[in-house]
Amino acid sequence: MVGWALVGLILLGLAMLAVEGLRQTGIVTGLFTRTLIWSGAAYLLALTLMLRSLHLPPVEGNSLVGLSVTLAFVTLLLCFAVLRLEYSRVALLLSYFGTLVWTWFGYRLFVRNYVPVFGYTDPATLAQLEQILNMPGAAPPSPNRFEPIHSLQEAIGCDALMVDRHAVADPERTRKLSLLKLTHVRMYSVERVGEMLTGRVGLAHIDENFLDDYAKHYFYGYLKRLMDILAVMAMAPLALPASVLVALAVRLESKGPAVFRQMRVGLFGRPFVMLKFRSMTTEDDAPAQFAKKQDPRVTRVGRVIRKYRLDEIPQLWNVLTGDMSLIGPRPEQVPMVEQFSQSIPYYPYRHLVRPGLSGWAQVQQGYVGTHEETVTKLSYDLYYVKHCSFALDLLIAVKTLRTLLTGYGAR
Numbered sequence: 001m002v003g004w005a006l007v008g009l010i011l012l013g014l015a016m017l018a019v020e021g022l023r024q025t026g027i028v029t030g031l032f033t034r035t036l037i038w039s040g041a042a043y044l045l046a047l048t049l050m051l052r053s054l055h056l057p058p059v060e061g062n063s064l065v066g067l068s069v070t071l072a073f074v075t076l077l078l079c080f081a082v083l084r085l086e087y088s089r090v091a092l093l094l095s096y097f098g099t100l101v102w103t104w105f106g107y108r109l110f111v112r113n114y115v116p117v118f119g120y121t122d123p124a125t126l127a128q129l130e131q132i133l134n135m136p137g138a139a140p141p142s143p144n145r146f147e148p149i150h151s152l153q154e155a156i157g158c159d160a161l162m163v164d165r166h167a168v169a170d171p172e173r174t175r176k177l178s179l180l181k182l183t184h185v186r187m188y189s190v191e192r193v194g195e196m197l198t199g200r201v202g203l204a205h206i207d208e209n210f211l212d213d214y215a216k217h218y219f220y221g222y223l224k225r226l227m228d229i230l231a232v233m234a235m236a237p238l239a240l241p242a243s244v245l246v247a248l249a250v251r252l253e254s255k256g257p258a259v260f261r262q263m264r265v266g267l268f269g270r271p272f273v274m275l276k277f278r279s280m281t282t283e284d285d286a287p288a289q290f291a292k293k294q295d296p297r298v299t300r301v302g303r304v305i306r307k308y309r310l311d312e313i314p315q316l317w318n319v320l321t322g323d324m325s326l327i328g329p330r331p332e333q334v335p336m337v338e339q340f341s342q343s344i345p346y347y348p349y350r351h352l353v354r355p356g357l358s359g360w361a362q363v364q365q366g367y368v369g370t371h372e373e374t375v376t377k378l379s380y381d382l383y384y385v386k387h388c389s390f391a392l393d394l395l396i397a398v399k400t401l402r403t404l405l406t407g408y409g410a411r
Contacts, residue, residue, distance in 0.1 A: 004106035005047040008099075012040055035088040038076060039095030046072035046099055050107070053391050065104045067398050069096065118193055119149040119158035121176075122167070125190055129162065132194035132202045135376040141197040152183065160186040162193050199364060200379035201386060206346040220389065224325060232320050243313050246277050246305055253301045254281060259314055264331035267354045271334055272323040275314035279306050308404055315357050327393045328356025329381040340374060350381045353388060360384040360392070363399035 016036050022028045049068035073096045080087050120126050126146055133141045146162075149155045161180060167173070180187065191202040247258035260278040263271050279302030298306065305311040318324040324331065329350045332340070340347045361380035365373070384392065 001051065001106060001110045004110060005051075008043065008047075008102045008106070009040070012036075012043060016040075029088070031086060032088040032091045035091035036095060038080075038087065039073075039092065039099075042072045042076040042095065043099050045075060046103060049391065050103060053395070063395055063398050065100070065107050067394055069100045069103055071394065073099070115143045115145055116159040117145045117147055117157075118188075119147050119155055119161045121149050121161075122164060123148075125162050125164045128164065128190045128204065129194055131204070132191070132200065132379075133198060135200065135379060144197055152179065155180055155185050156183060158185070160188050160193070162190050163187050165189045165191075195383060195387075199360070199383055200376070201382040203346065203375070203379055203382075206349065206382065224327075224390075224393070225322070228319050228325050231326055232316050235316065239313050239316055242310065243277075246310050246313065249301045250278055250299075250305075254299050256281075263334045264355070265334055265337045265351060266323050266331055267351060269337075269348060269351045272318070272331075274318055274323070274331055277305055277311040277314060278302070279311045309358075312357055319357065322354075325354040325356045327358060327396050328354050329359045329384065330362060331355035343371070344375060344378065346382075347378060350378060350385060352385050358396060358400040358403070360396055363396055363403060 016033065019028055019033050019036055023030060023033050046069045049071060050064060053064045053068065073092070076092075079085075129146075147154070147158060149158065149161065155161055163177065177187070188196075191204070194200065194202045250258045256278055258278060260276045260280075261273050262276070264274040266272045279299060280297040281299060302311070315324055319326055337347070359381065360383060361377045364380050365377055384396075
């Protein structure tokens with residue numbers, strides 16, 4: 001992929017030379033040429049963002065390509081606006097679509113359509129990985145192939161070797177692993193391979209993923225909080241009129257308040273009052289339970305606002321007050337958290353980050369309705385907790401827009 005990026009850069013340089021020749025003949029303007037030069041910086045930024053996102057499952061390829069290229073050229077437009085520089089819209093559009101096509105084709109050629117080969121020396125290692133790949137209600141993993149390894153030459157022919165980091169150490173095993181390492185064979189734990197293929201965290205040895213403090217997330221939390229506040233303020237002119245219309249529709253259809261309040265569990269396990277537009281009939285002392293498909297409690301207006309997530313507009317206030325973030329694991333009801341914390345010991349780890357309006361589990365899996373699906377959802381949530389970054393947040397935001405437009409996963 002790096003080589004493909006360099007070839008594209010060379011072609012861009014040749015295109016600039018050709019355009020410069022056309023400029024001298026008067027066919028194109030100097031502004032067109034300068035815009036192409038600036039677009040070269042956007043091209044490099046797009047490829048850098050793309051390469052930084054290759055740890056995500058290959059099935060996310062189309063979203064990653066579009067996100068990386070669009071973000072790079074939006075950044076370039078902001079630079080033009082801040083510096084008050086003139087630019088050629090035609091040159092910018094040509095550069096954008098050229099970068100998009102070139103990056104997408106390279107990704108399809110070298111990443112998405114490539115089937116990695118993982119070697120293993122112990123069948124128990126493969127069985128451990130299959131438990132991660134075959135979780136109930138999960139999206140299918142990326143294409144892959146697994147091969148038993150009996151010699152050093154076979155190991156060298158694989159993309160990587162899976163090892164069980166919890167296997168009992170012995171001198172012979174240590175010698176073999178050190179020899180493989182010296183011959184530049186990549187080695188990953190079973191859990192890491194599972195994360196690369198599925199976008200989920202393996203739950204067999206979950207504590208070891210979260211006992212270390214992640215210093216790299218320290219400043220990320222503060223910057224993300226600032227971006228949440230700015231984003232809510234930017235959305236307010238659209239959110240306020242939409243809120244009035246939704247609230248009016250809810251009140252006209254059925255009795256009860258337009259806004260529904262419920263205690264949810266937030267950052268570090270602290271409870272808070274989450275706001276939503278009411279989408280169900282009112283029931284006193286109703287027990288905490290999952291929403292079912294074709295749930296009879298959901299009103300006609302409720303089905304529409306739930307499908308397009310309009311019922312969650314009031315949670316922008318929760319974001320503004322700091323109880324929630326735009327992106328993060330969805331907050332659960334207090335009784336459910338207490339129940340799951342007893343049956344799933346590692347469940348509280350999802351509260352290490354601020355809950356969000358949309359999260360990695362929501363865009364990958366949608367709503368859940370069983371204990372088994374909750375465990376799978378948790379594996380997605382913990383992947384986000386472990387790998388949270390602005391790149392992952394942007395990918396979730398893009399996939400959330402798809403959800404808003406299609407109603408994917410609504411109940």
